[in-house]
Amino acid sequence: MTGKDIAMRPAKIHFITGLRPDFGGMPFNIVHMLAILSARITYPDHEIFVYYEHEPSGIWWDYARRFVTEVPTVAPTAVFGCPVRHFAHAADVLRLQLLIEHGGIYFDTDTMVCRPIADLPTDVVVMGLDAGSEHSAVGLSNAFIAAPPGAPFLRRWFDGYRDFDARDYVGHSVKLPHALAMAGEPGVRIMSRLAFCYPHNDARSLHNLFARSVDVRSSYSIHLWESVSWHYIAAITPEAIARADTTYNLLARAVLTHFPDSPASPKLWPVRIALDRASLPHAAIDRPAFWYVAFHDNDGAEVARLDADAGELARLAAMPGGELVIERAVPALQPPRSWTVWPTDRARRWLDPLRGQFAR
Known part of the structure; x- marks a missing residue:
């Protein structure tokens, strides 16, 4: 196409899952739900399509499916007469077929979408360098592909599957598009590794990505590399997301604020702690700096900390009666089971803590 006949990328997003009955040993879980939800809030005007041969199941899929158009499909078993046996290779072939036919944006389900690509061209293919490590690029990542329908670069890439060899695991999915681009094949915009593949694998x-917090503000999306990080992903729970300030968890929390009814989103639990004024040392109510006020789950792990500041404590101390009552709305997935109140004095020195249980 040339001139006014050049197609533009449509407002469509594509995900692929369930091309094998066992989902490649990585069943649809919370991170896959969050991939879809992050795409929903980042691209509110796009229709999201999820293609599967074997439908996912469970609470995460039940929630995610509210926001997508489901497309039952048949996984490719051959390409140009070459057998396709591995589920990942079937997904590689299918995503190219979908983008050539429909155009749009393809995301792997182990992705977190961070910000829209509104500043990138819509009339060419957009991809990012695939980093095998922090310092080496092995090709172009196909975990993210944006393209107009019928993109010549995708057609040329797909044509390269005529000599598909499954023994080179990423030969056609990652190395081939990179080789085409380096040879001068037009119609592709290559972004840095920071755009779609940072942190690396x-x-x-x-x-x-999963145990520390690093700056990903330069990224349009991040790839979770589930084929090599499943030991991290399998351990991600709503409770872990709420507790640990990791790169992934911080992004996940931001997404979940848009979906308060999701099974991964904390609820607000009203609670009341009544303390016997007579049991408190005088220093605890004589203009204290603050009180540590924390709430715990069944295992004793802290699920929320909602301290009492000097202003609140002054109001409590001025109230008549023998009780000091602390009321809170505790954000947690389940109602808190116990509490800790740890007073300080006016010099911010710690006094003896008080602990108690909530009635079940």
Whole structure:
């Protein structure tokens, strides 16, 4: 196409899952739901399509499906007469077929969408460098592809599958598009590794993604690399997201604020702690700096900390009666089971803590 005949990328988003009955050993879970939800809030005007041969199940899919158009499909078993046996290779072929036919944006389900690509061109294919480590690029990542329908670059790439060889695991999905681009094939915009593939998939980078917090504000989306990070992903729960300030968890929390009714979103539980004024040391109510007020789950883990500041404590101390009552709305997935109140004095020195249980 040339001139006014050039197609533009449509407002469509594509996800693929369930091309094998066992989902490749990585069943639809909370991170896959969050991939869809993050796409929903980042691209509110786009229709989201989810393609599967074997439908996912469970609470995460039950919630995610509210926001998508489901498209039952048949996984490719061959391409140009070459057998396609691995589920990942079937997904590689299917995403190209979908984008050539429909155009739009393709995301892997182990993705977190961070910000829209509104500043990138809509009349060419957009991809990012695939980083095998922090310092080496092995090709172009197909975890994210944006393209207009019928994109010549995608057609040329797909044509390269005529000599598909499954023994080179990423030969056609990652290396081939990179080779085409480096050879001067037109119609593709290549973004840096920071755009769609940061943090990377080496051990240190995965630790930064799932166990530390690093700056990903330069990224349009991040890839979770589930084929090598499943030990991290399988351990992600709503409780873990709420407790640990990791790169992924901070992004997940921001998404969940838009979906307060999701099964991963905390609820607000009204609670009341009544303390016997006579049991408190005088220093605890004589113009204290603050009181530590925390709430715990069945295992004793802290689920929320909602301290009492000097102003609230002054109001409590001025109230008549023998009780000091602290009321809170505790954000947690389940009602808190116990509490800790740890007073300080006016010099911010810790006094003896008080602990108690909530009635079940």
